[in-house]
Amino acid sequence: MHKILRTRRIAVLAAAATSSLLLSACGGGGTVGGGDAKAFSLTINDDNHIVQEELTALSKGTCAAQNKALPLKIQTLPIGNVDQKVQLLAGQNALPVQFAAGGTPQLTKTLDKAGQVLDLEKTLKDLGVWDDLQPAAIKTVENLYGKFNVMPYQFNIEGIWYNKKLFADHHLTTPATYDQLVAAAAKFKGAGITPFAADGKDGWPLTRLVSGYLYRELGPDALQAVADGKARLTDPPYVKAAQAIADLGKAGYFGKGVGSIDYDTATQQFLTGKAAMFYMGSWALGDFNDKTKNTIGADNVGFMSFPTVAGGKGSADQIPANVGLPVAVSAKSYDAKVGDWLSCITKNYGAASLKDQGTVSGFKPHGDTGSLPPLTQTVQDTISKTTTSILWFEALFNTKATETSQTNAAPLVTGSLSAKDFMQKIQTDLDNG
């Protein structure tokens, strides 16, 4: 009897020990929920150096006191993994204090519905720093998310950057219409120069061209109509836009191997004079103003808005604007120390970003901004003149449609996917989303 009891006890003990070990392993760690953050953590994609570098500079300078109370801790991930990580962490209530709002506003909206995203309008008003934000940035964030709930570390406009010297050498003026743009591309190709540098590996710089054409052809509500169900991407005018960009690829205007070219290579192609034009956002100013990267010289870089399309409803002063890589703040990790950090950033980031990186942010610049490089000044002037800002192609898409759009952009311009099939694939994902 004694033996049986002992055996049973051992069995129960073994089972309990195993279960507790397993349960403790399943429990996870590092949860920062409940406002007990141990660090001012930031999860961000590894290709965005500007935000990381500026926050690090602030942590050593103006925000050193906040950093001492709650140290800045940055984790970087490849761009494609950020959304996945954020979703998984959100499911465990373990979001970092700050996290890149991801490839699609839809995810941030979903997280917001689940109570995971801090209401920054209320928070920054409570902290008394709301007036330190650029009104244009507030409007852009509200357009995207329905409310102000991301930190606008960058405020960008997008358009076509061009090599002034190459244009002058080939007796070309800045194209004002799409036909002139195509004619210029043909002339460059004939001269052995790649007309457009493009990051086909990530796809989005190509789909931006599709939306550029769409906005010029159908006006600034072109993609809102798709989001509202009033139009479909498979409608003839939408397919025509995709076909126009596919035709650029068919003519060889993106050079060879566009699907294998990544962001850095495309930037390098333009900044070493191998490509005449480069569709990109003003976040690239950091590279343009960097003499070690820009061998054509910052003076030789010009900016043009996406040109008008003959008979189109849109105009060239309607410029795509965005808040670059928006960063959301976890509602569950917010406390006074996080508030101190947000307050310090909101007051000081604008001037520091201009001075250190030569890039424009969504925060008002107070104090010493240094002497602005001419290109940065051009961007600031363009922003101030812009009356209607528009969004990018995938801005109102769900995650699946966004991925389908970006992964199929290279096949669209290499001719392995027709314009109609490209739009159909995205529309199917929108219908099922």
Next chain:
Amino acid sequence: MRSVLGDRRALAVLLGPALLVYTLVMLVPMGWSLGYTFFKGNVIEGFTFGGFGNFEKLWHDSQAHSALWFTFKYAIAVSIGQVLCGYLLALLYVFVLRKSSAVVRTLVFFPVILPTVAVALMFQKLFAVAPQNGLANAALDGLGLHHGDWFASAGGSFVVLVVMDVWRSMGFYGVLIFAGLVDIPDETLESARLDGATGWRLIRHIVLPLSAPVLLSSVVFSINGTLKVFDSVLALTNGGPGSDTTPLTLYMFRTAFSYGDYGYGSTIASLLTVVCLGVTLVIFRFSRRDLTKG
């Protein structure tokens, strides 16, 4: 020993913890995953019961069909490549190189221990056309065989993927089958030779039937490994161009973790499980035939 194994309580104490761990880390997640197939939603928004909706969606989902087709195509091509190259290497080790095969075996086995991502990056560079022409393209150009961007077409990407995975793993299968071939008694081979069986006849009638068990193991290993391919596709092509090289595993991963649809992701995972199980059963059924009897 017999008294211990006959004692149910002793068995429970000895096997219980292991069985509990197995149940918790294998059976419960499998059951859990199966349960998810009847739900829609994700961990952020919560789940709602969807009945057989996910299975119906799977039936009509063209992306899932294309992922399943690619999975089969890839598994067949790579399995044939792996096992055939491995078998040829093993024959080379045993009948040509004999005892001096150690160095060659080590060299051919070397890619097996390399990280997949490193191998994929190497093959990306080898077959690149931009920003520079890769070594493979340069060699082809030298032979007058011009090829465009391998990664721009479904066919080109598939070829590079198959070549990479066969190159990466043939050393493993070479060593595996070599272990089976060295077990064939020398006397058997000698008597066959005395009977006039040499070259292809010796392989066809003596070596092949006697190495059938190890070949079968290789095929089962290979087909199950290739049906679940994930890392090499992700690192080399990321499933592209478009979704042309997206296998079921990658589609399942994206559906669950990128698109936040855990229920449908689990349904795709269930399909993959059924496919693996079905293929393995077919192979075992086929293997019941005695190859020595023609």
